[in-house]
Amino acid sequence: MEQSLPKRILRDITAVVVVAIFMFPLFWWALTSIKPMYAIFNKDEVVVFDFVPTLINYAVVLLGWSRAEIAIESGSTFGVGGTSSYDSRQTIIDSIIVAVGSTGLTIILAVLAAYALSRMRFRGREGFLNWVLGQRFLPPIAIIVPLVGMYKVAGMRDTDNLFLGYIGLIVIHALMNLPIAVLLLKSFFDDVPKDVDEAAMIDGATRWQTFLKVVLPMVRGGVAAAAVLCFIFSWTEFLLSLFLTTIIRTVPVKITTFVTSTGSEWGFISALGTAAILPGFIFILLVQRHLVRGLTLGSLKE
Incomplete structure (x- = not known):
């Protein structure tokens, strides 16, 4: 009415x-x-x-x-x-490298894991799902001390090797985002009927071909939604970036250096903060067509 x-x-x-x-x-x-x-x-x-x-x-x-x-x-x-003190050009580049790299790595691993959890039955499956969800409950501060030690021993601090410093930060951001990405993508794969897989394999497609050419294109919206969330989480992450890097400075860490002994440089802080919104906004614009479909996927049932 x-x-x-x-x-x-x-x-x-x-x-x-x-x-x-x-x-x-x-x-x-x-x-x-x-x-x-x-x-x-x-x-x-x-x-x-x-x-x-x-x-x-x-x-x-x-x-x-x-x-x-x-x-x-x-x-x-x-x-x-x-x-x-305030030149943040390299900071923005560092943040883009880490956020894009971790988002790409997270989505690749999460898509494979989510499809397997959605389509395959194996012993301990429900327990594994609960374990994946439980990883998100653990705050980063709880593991930061041993993590710093492990990175130092492995030579993955940016003070030891700049390239490995980027890799280390990308990997830890990806691990941080992986549980939520797996659970989110699994829900999207669950919305695709299993009859689609069976029909494709009856026509001669392998499991891998069914995944890549049939099912994955149907959940592109869900992949875009998960990618946006992972990018934003990585772009705004502060604690891990602060403790694991010295030379590499992401935007949230760089902003804290604008608080000096004489006061906070609010003009510079707000300028960098406003500029930092743009990469995420541009990324969302690039995937908005798939994002809208992904956020509504599964809302209507036949």
Whole structure:
């Protein structure tokens, strides 16, 4: 039954208000990133729009502007350290390498494991599923001390070998995301009738061909949804990246270095934080067609 006009208006107003409440922190974050220093650190009032927008904060974190260049641009060096302190170009590259690498590794392993758990019956299957789920209950802080020791002995710290440092961080992020990816993808494979597999194998396809050419294309949306979650989890992960790396700095770790003995550099923090949203946003745009299908897969049953 169609709702009356007053109810529809009330529903729309409520939806706008709820969205505005959740979007306001992002709006304020982006607004702060284009404020000059005097507007950010004004002690007399909260400056909202009464300021001249500037891109100095972005120039520092994304272009590596020096103190001299900022002094010329703004006429003040207040709150500005050396170039190397805030230049975050390498940080963004490091985060992209780790997030994309761990997402790719997680999805490859999770797709294979989820298909096997969905289609094959073996002793201890339910117990194995519970064990996989249990891995997500373990907080990273519980294993961080032995993990650091293991990485040091294996020579996988970035201070010993930079390449192995990347590999080590990619692997641990992948292991962190693997349980949720396996369980999520298994639910998508479960939504595909087993009759599809049987029909393909009756027509002469092997199990591997059935998986690659028949079943996997049917759950592309689910794979895209799992990939987005794994990318976001890896992109925003802080604790493991902090303890396992020294040279390699992901975005969350880099932001903590902007808190200095003289105070927090909110302009630079907000600029890097706002810029850090873009890779995830771009990644979601690339898979949005499959993502929408994946999030609705299984919602309707015949």
